[in-house]
Amino acid sequence: SLALLKLALHKEDAGDEDEESRNAEGTPSAFHLLLAAFTVLLHRYTGDVDIAIGSSSAGSSTPLILRLAVDPADTFWTIVRRVQEVEREADADALPYEDVVKALHKDEDEITHPIFRVRFFDETDRPRENFIRSTSLTSDLTIFVTRPPATTRSSLAPQISLRILYNSLLFSPVRISFIVDQLSVLLRKVAANPNALVGSVPLLTPSQRERLPNPTADLHWCDWKGAITDVFSQNAKRFPDRTCVVQSVPVTTLDAPQETLVYTYGDIRRASNILAHHLLQGGVQREEVVMIYAHRSVELVVAVMAVLKIGATFSVIDPAYPPSRQVIYLEVAQPRGLVVLAGAGKIGVTVREFLSNNLKIRVEVPALAFSPSGDILGGLVNGADVLGSHYHLAETDPNVVIGPDSVGTLSFTSGSTGIPKGVRGRHYSLTHFFPWMGERFSLSEESKFTMLSGIAHDPIQRDIFTPLFFGARLYVPTAEDIGTPGRLAEWMDDNKVTVTHLTPAMGQLLSAQATRHIPSLSNAFFVGDVLTKRDCLRLQSLAPNVRIINMYGTTETQR
Structure with a gap:
């Protein structure tokens, strides 16, 4: 009642309407205010x-x-104001209900669709009984507004009662109570701010809010450890100088020692933050796809983490794929962002044409790469690096x-x-197995992955x-x-790798013509194809301390 009084006393800004039009419309009655609130509820419930x-x-x-x-x-x-105007026009053009029905259904042999399914009456009005009777069977919800007689000693706030008739096949008494409660909440909210947008006014009562789970809370489905981006950032903040990625550098001659580039957790965090803010400013929205045109490199790690940090979805295109397959990926993904790694080369002509003509790319990073000094670069556009404005x-x-459940x-x-x-994969899946894997296979920050x-x-x-x-390397x-026969085993032994993920085909490549053992390798997780006993024996002869785990198809098992 107090909310209705506040709304009735609401004064519009002079700029909203001229005085003549305001006087013509008059102060809205309690009936108008309730009908407007009821209409907003119907809109919010149905989307109509x-x-x-x-x-x-x-x-x-x-x-x-x-x-x-x-x-x-x-x-x-x-x-x-719209309710007042529509009611005034309907009153001026009023016709018998039967004439309206006949006019709307004049081309139909039988009337099968009711004109309306909800009714809203003032109890003191006297609509024809045949109208109420004839529309009762086709109405799912009817509200009668009642206001008892008032004296000068009564409260200034109008005392309003609602009588509700409803279709018991569609509504339960509890649901009707919820509707009334939310109508009350809506009126209180708009009484505080009559110019609030109806699409964003909160409707939940405190008791209803308590019954609903927080969509961002940890629901302890399986002791979820949080998004991989959050876990990574925590590790990077705690140990910014710890080695994160070790990138091998191609040798110029066969007998030259192989050099490596070392990137810390702090380096990866800073680079991914810069790229993430660039994608956000470019307009990439939550769960929209950002396609990464990639190669095996530290920049792939940066790009993936940056996309996930902004709540978007990443997908990867391998430049080695035929253009026709690349186009299929793009057509299915419908990306809104594109990150091209500098080492992946140029996008092919046919693929570039498809990007230009068929997709709505909002932001593109043309050449993501770490500079020799360790800065992350995005490529030049109009003479300036695209990431330069986000270094701070x-x-x-x-x-x-x-x-x-974020994708x-x-x-x-x-x-x-x-x-x-x-x-599509959820964030829940990305970290689901890691606590178990750490405990079962002794994975830790000391582990070295490939x-x-x-x-x-x-x-x-x-x-x-x-x-x-795990905060590992x-x-x-x-x-x-x-690609060089026997070289992969040497590389793994040189770097004292302890954990690797392999397909059976990659396992065969690893053991083919290998001349070095890999005693440091303790765990090999196989995925993606049939793992045979012969494959296992070959790897065990190469890595005597390895434990082989068949993870089957990751597309299915981690979802």
Whole structure:
């Protein structure tokens, strides 16, 4: 009642309407305010923007059919004025209800669709009994507004009662109570601010809010440790100088010693923050896809973490794929952002044409790379580096809230049975196994992991996220380390690798023509294809201390 009084006393700004039009419309009655609030509730419940309500006239027994337009961007006071205007026009043009029905259904043999399914009456009005009776069976919700007689000793706030008739097949008594409670909440909120947008006015009562789970809270489904981005940032803040990624550098001659580039957790955090803020400013929204045109490198780690930090979804294209397959990935993903790693080369002509003509890319980073001095660069546009304006945000995490059901990955099936299919992955899945893996297989910050998976296959997610979760090291080989027979085993032994993720095919490549043992290798996780006993025996002869774990198909098992 107090909310209705506040609304009735609301004074519009002089700029809203001229005085003549305000006087013509008059001060809205309690009935108008309640009808406006009821209409907003119907809009919020159904999403409909064109709402028909059966009502009654204060001046005659002719019923009214009010057709009200509602937009989420309308203010509540706009809806109030619209209710007054529509009611006034309907009253002036009132026709017998039977004539309206016949006119609307003149081309139909049988009337099957009611004009409205909700009714809103003032109890003191006297609509024709045949109107109430004839529309009762087709009405799901009817509200009668009652105001008892008042004296000068009564409170200034109007005492309003509601009598509600409802379809018991659709509504329960508890649900009707919820509707009344939310109507009351809505009125109190708009009484405080009549110009609030109706699409964003809170409706929940305190008791209802308590019954609903916090969508961003840890629900302890499996002792969720948080998003991988949050865990990584925590590790980076605690140990900024700890080695995170060790990138091998291609050798110029076969007998030259291999050099490496070392990047700390602080380096990766700062670089991913800079790229993340650039993508945010470019307009990438939560769970929209950012496609990474990539190669096996430290920059891939930076790009993936940056995309996840802003709540977006990352997907990877391997430049080695045929253009037709790259186009399929892009068509399925419909990315809104594009990050090209400098070492991946230029995007092919046909793929670039598809990007330009068929996709709505909001932001592109043309050449992501670490400079020799350790700065992250995005490539030049109009003579300036695209990331230059965000360097000052290197120490600032985007702090986008990510929950267990937030979508972070878009992977693709192999396409062996047809066109590759996209598989969306939740953040819950990205860290689901890590606590168990750490306990079961003794993984820790002392572990040394490899990046050997195909960059466009989802096992690359475990290559990257497992070491970042534990605060461990990730070693990245060169293309020559993988492609030269026998060289991969030497590379793993040189770096004293302890954990690797392999497909059976990569395991065969590792053991082929190998001349060095890998005594440091303690765990090998196989995924993606049939693992045979012969494959296991070959690896065990190469790495005598290895424990082999078959993780089957990661696309299925980690979802």
